Amino acid sequence: MKRSGFLLGALSGLAVVANTETIFSQALAQAPLPGLPGSSDRVLVVINFQGGNDGLNTVVPFGMQDYYRYRPSIGIAPNDVLRIDDTVGLNPVLAPFKKLYDGGSVAIVQGVGYPDPDHSHFRSTEIWQTAQPKGYESTGWLGRYLDEAQLPKQNLFNAVAISNVLPEALISKTTDVPAVDALRGYGLQSDKRSGNREAFHEFVSDKTVPFRSPFLAQVAEIEDHAQRGAEELPKLVAGYKQQATYPATPLGRSLALAAQIVGSKLGTRVLYVQHGSFDTHVTQKATQDRLLADFANAISAFYQDLAAHGNDKRVLTMTFSEFGRRVPENASRGTDHGEAAPVFLIGGGVKGGLYGQHPDLNRLNAGNLAFTTDFRQVYATVLERWLGRPSAAIVGGTFSPLTALT
Amino acid sequence: MRYHRIVAAQTTAPISYRPAGAFDAPAALLPYAGPWNRRLAAHLLRRAGFGGSPADVDRFASMSASAAVDALIRFPDTSALPARPQLEDPPVPPAGLYRGLMRQNAQGVAPGMAADQTTTDARRAFAMARNQNRRRNLIAMQQWWLGRMIATPAPLQEKMTLLWHGHFTSSPEKGTTAQELLMQNQLFREYALGNVRDLTLHVSQDPAMLRYLDNNVNVQAHPNENYARELMELFTLGIGNYTEQDIRESARAFTGWTFRRNPDGTGSFVDNRRQHDDGSKTFLGQTGNFNGADIVDIIFRQPAAPRWFAKKLLSFFVYMDPEPQLVDQVAALIRKNDFEMKPVLSALLRSNVFFSDRAYRALVKSPVEFVVGTHQLFGISEVAPVELATLRAMGQVLFYPPNVKGWDGGAAWVNSATILTRENFANAVAQNPKMTQAASWIAPAMRSMDPHGVAKTLTDTMLQGDVSPASVAQLVAYLGGRGQAELSQLSPENVDERVRNAAYLTMAMPAYQLA
Numbered sequence: 001m002k003r004s005g006f007l008l009g010a011l012s013g014l015a016v017v018a019n020t021e022t023i024f025s026q027a028l029a030q031a032p033l034p035g036l037p038g039s040s041d042r043v044l045v046v047i048n049f050q051g052g053n054d055g056l057n058t059v060v061p062f063g064m065q066d067y068y069r070y071r072p073s074i075g076i077a078p079n080d081v082l083r084i085d086d087t088v089g090l091n092p093v094l095a096p097f098k099k100l101y102d103g104g105s106v107a108i109v110q111g112v113g114y115p116d117p118d119h120s121h122f123r124s125t126e127i128w129q130t131a132q133p134k135g136y137e138s139t140g141w142l143g144r145y146l147d148e149a150q151l152p153k154q155n156l157f158n159a160v161a162i163s164n165v166l167p168e169a170l171i172s173k174t175t176d177v178p179a180v181d182a183l184r185g186y187g188l189q190s191d192k193r194s195g196n197r198e199a200f201h202e203f204v205s206d207k208t209v210p211f212r213s214p215f216l217a218q219v220a221e222i223e224d225h226a227q228r229g230a231e232e233l234p235k236l237v238a239g240y241k242q243q244a245t246y247p248a249t250p251l252g253r254s255l256a257l258a259a260q261i262v263g264s265k266l267g268t269r270v271l272y273v274q275h276g277s278f279d280t281h282v283t284q285k286a287t288q289d290r291l292l293a294d295f296a297n298a299i300s301a302f303y304q305d306l307a308a309h310g311n312d313k314r315v316l317t318m319t320f321s322e323f324g325r326r327v328p329e330n331a332s333r334g335t336d337h338g339e340a341a342p343v344f345l346i347g348g349g350v351k352g353g354l355y356g357q358h359p360d361l362n363r364l365n366a367g368n369l370a371f372t373t374d375f376r377q378v379y380a381t382v383l384e385r386w387l388g389r390p391s392a393a394i395v396g397g398t399f400s401p402l403t404a405l406t
Numbered sequence: 407m408r409y410h411r412i413v414a415a416q417t418t419a420p421i422s423y424r425p426a427g428a429f430d431a432p433a434a435l436l437p438y439a440g441p442w443n444r445r446l447a448a449h450l451l452r453r454a455g456f457g458g459s460p461a462d463v464d465r466f467a468s469m470s471a472s473a474a475v476d477a478l479i480r481f482p483d484t485s486a487l488p489a490r491p492q493l494e495d496p497p498v499p500p501a502g503l504y505r506g507l508m509r510q511n512a513q514g515v516a517p518g519m520a521a522d523q524t525t526t527d528a529r530r531a532f533a534m535a536r537n538q539n540r541r542r543n544l545i546a547m548q549q550w551w552l553g554r555m556i557a558t559p560a561p562l563q564e565k566m567t568l569l570w571h572g573h574f575t576s577s578p579e580k581g582t583t584a585q586e587l588l589m590q591n592q593l594f595r596e597y598a599l600g601n602v603r604d605l606t607l608h609v610s611q612d613p614a615m616l617r618y619l620d621n622n623v624n625v626q627a628h629p630n631e632n633y634a635r636e637l638m639e640l641f642t643l644g645i646g647n648y649t650e651q652d653i654r655e656s657a658r659a660f661t662g663w664t665f666r667r668n669p670d671g672t673g674s675f676v677d678n679r680r681q682h683d684d685g686s687k688t689f690l691g692q693t694g695n696f697n698g699a700d701i702v703d704i705i706f707r708q709p710a711a712p713r714w715f716a717k718k719l720l721s722f723f724v725y726m727d728p729e730p731q732l733v734d735q736v737a738a739l740i741r742k743n744d745f746e747m748k749p750v751l752s753a754l755l756r757s758n759v760f761f762s763d764r765a766y767r768a769l770v771k772s773p774v775e776f777v778v779g780t781h782q783l784f785g786i787s788e789v790a791p792v793e794l795a796t797l798r799a800m801g802q803v804l805f806y807p808p809n810v811k812g813w814d815g816g817a818a819w820v821n822s823a824t825i826l827t828r829e830n831f832a833n834a835v836a837q838n839p840k841m842t843q844a845a846s847w848i849a850p851a852m853r854s855m856d857p858h859g860v861a862k863t864l865t866d867t868m869l870q871g872d873v874s875p876a877s878v879a880q881l882v883a884y885l886g887g888r889g890q891a892e893l894s895q896l897s898p899e900n901v902d903e904r905v906r907n908a909a910y911l912t913m914a915m916p917a918y919q920l921a
Contacts (some may be wrong), residue, residue: 122579126809136811165799166823179823190833190910199880203915208874213767213920214423219820220916226822331526
């Protein structure tokens with residue numbers, strides 16, 4: 001049989017591929033939610049600062065004397081700080097990010113955390129990802145958004161993790177989220193060498209096997225998604241022309257790919273990007289400055305690229321880290337695992353400025369900053385004011401949105 | 407952050423993963439007496455082991471069902487396997503390090519004052535050396551255990567060890583040494599088919615567990631409820647079978663149960679009477695001056711305990727979401743055998759329900775089952791270090807269960823990201839030019855140069871024929887060259903490569919993901 005015969009026979013594979021454009025345009029044409037004009041093409045980008053970023057040397061409370069008492073060697077001098085007001089300012093390596101702030105497109109939520117903080121990277125990350133500080137959830141908060149938002153089921157790219165594994169935040173009951181580290185290297189390694197696609201399509205579409213299994217249909221469907229997604233994504237984003245110079249770093253490459261996916265209008269609502277590692281127990285300055293400078297350059301290029309394609313207003317970016325760090329520096333010019341830290345909201349919908357209270361350096365909790373804004377309040381803000389969904393069921397409680405988003 | 411969790415991402419997820427079709431309650435646990443063949447022998451080996459080699463399947467198929475189960479239940483001699491991995495001893499702390507540390511902590515480091523620099527530097531250097539040492543040891547342990555699963559003549563022993571590892575969870579997260587985790591692993595192996603009440607008591611005194619669930623800091627003055635809570639919630643009874651008051655009271659009973667760390671990195675249980683709360687406790691309706699052993703005894707007298715383990719065994723060996731009626735039947739069996747796992751597994755693995763159509767391919771292979779089974783299938787004994795990273799990307803790192811609940815299993819194993827990793831792993835195995843030598847069962851079919859014969863050998867051996875005619879036709883077409891060069895026109899190297907690729911395609915069939 002000739003190749004074309006197989007293609008026509010492999011309906012599950014081909015039919016959907018042939019219809020991708022229709023599906024994506026349907027996704028984009030989906031009716032906006034009440035009260036939120038245009039929310040149907042909004043995108044949320046989450047950047048995870050992995051390893052625990054030191055919030056105090058990111059948003060520096062230079063106006064609080066205790067800061068210099070606790071940070072005799074790694075404190076950032078008042079004259080170096082990029083001032084926001086008379087109390088706080090940004091780390092000087094964040095200069096490109098400060099420009100975004102001055103342009104009114106950055107909201108800084110101060111002192112974000114949760115009750116009874118856990119100091120394990122592992123567990124605290126899990127808490128942020130599942131929005132469940134007590135007990136264990138099998139889905140992530142973004143996954144529950146995907147479950148509840150009823151996005152077009154046929155779209156393989158409702159959410160994309162720019163990562164080599166799927167972060168727990170995107171684990172959903174109904175949506176299989178692809179994890180794409182980079183377009184190069186994503187997908188089936190065998191496809192580059194041999195023409196196996198027809199066979200694959202046949203395997204995953206053929207249900208006439210001589211056994212029953214409660215998992216067969218699901219496994220076949222996910223295999224189909226994985227194979228088809230890997231095959232289609234590079235093609236679907238191929239026409240995009242990058243309009244900014246990104247830093248040649250993993251974060252720069254990730255955000256460049258994020259802009260490409262947003263700009264290719266695949267109906268993607270959520271993108272997830274990793275950055276790190278910020279676990280600065282020893283000689284913090286070198287590591288943190290490099291990572292924050294990288295972040296500032298990459299996010300600045302990202303919004304420039306988005307704006308050049310008219311997408312900047314469509315994209316809200318939120319950063320988070322599993323925890324901030326201990327207030328007193330340690331003897332290795334580093335800091336140990338701590339608690340509350342700031343969260344950034346950048347871009348579309350943002351009403352720039354400072355939000356929440358900066359934690360009081362006079363009222364430490366065993367050397368740690370006491371949180372002033374619950375992280376679930378930030379999530380509720382993003383869900384209700386940006387993605388246009390009710391947040392209570394997703395974050396497991398009623399949290400009133402901040403005014404940081406219009 | 408070294409490890410990500412990969413749990414569930416589902417699409418058309420059913421509400422329940424209980425298989426369709428009628429459940430025959432009266433016959434469920436009676437010994438299976440139906441036809442016996444390679445297909446069912448392979449099913450038994452996938453569940454009670456990791457799949458086995460084609461020769462293992464043939465050997466089991468040549469026995470009776472009952473003899474095959476006996477061969478698994480009576481562990482053969484495993485002394486030919488390396489009993490333990492080569493571990494490095496933990497680094498020795500420099501003299502005076504802890505004294506300096508204690509002084510520093512006692513005095514506190516005032517804000518603005520530099521800490522005792524020498525002490526802190528030494529402490530950090532030591533912590534780094536200790537962590538690196540532990541990381542190397544954990545890698546050695548993972549390779550050793552995977553190698554043991556692949557090579558063991560007693561696969562059920564390793565399978566039960568894996569079950570207990572995911573049930574009575576501990577991880578290095580809280581500073582547990584590799585040696586302590588190895589001790590725990592050996593405890594699970596020793597009690598693989600032993601008495602689970604005794605195992606629970608040993609687990610309650612196991613250094614890795616005492617540390618992981620904080621019982622080492624559970625003292626009369628400051629009771630810590632973590633172990634008491636998880637013991638009942640996740641290890642033995644399940645929510646709804648005890649109260650918060652029972653947790654508080656049993657935490658008091660466990661006070662003083664701690665451990666001492668030995669210079670070689672292992673730990674030894676210590677019952678510190680001075681930290682033990684000797685007062686009267688009321689636990690699950692009984693009152694007395696209980697200690698941890700009493701608590702374990704009382705727990706195992708609750709009707710919920712045998713049910714909890716029945717559900718665990720059924721979900722791990724038979725199918726997910728077992729009928730309550732079936733759970734009760736297995737629970738009765740557990741109670742009758744006073745929590746001895748050997749007679750329970752013996753009955754379960756030879757039962758009608760175990761060999762029923764409803765149980766067949768009704769589970770998703772865990773990453774460990776997928777990787778170990780593939781090794782056994784192709785006769786690859788060596789575990790390459792890269793496979794540890796592969797397993798991580800698939801969502802399962804041995805000695806690092808994701809949290810105290812362990813691995814969710816089932817649908818949680820499969821999403822686009824993990825499936826791509828599984829298929830790329832299969833491809834890497836198939837790309838190895840030595841694969842067809844290691845897998846000697848392929849050679850005769852390959853020599854025949856007959857696409858139909860090769861396709862049949864591959865699908866029969868790798869999937870017990872659990873494949874549709876259309877998929878076989880695809881394989882035949884691929885092997886036949888799809889209108890290009892036929893097998894007989896190729897050089898031996900190219901024949902070999904095409905057959906290896908066809909083996910890869912066979913591994914890419916959905917059935918290969920199912921246990």
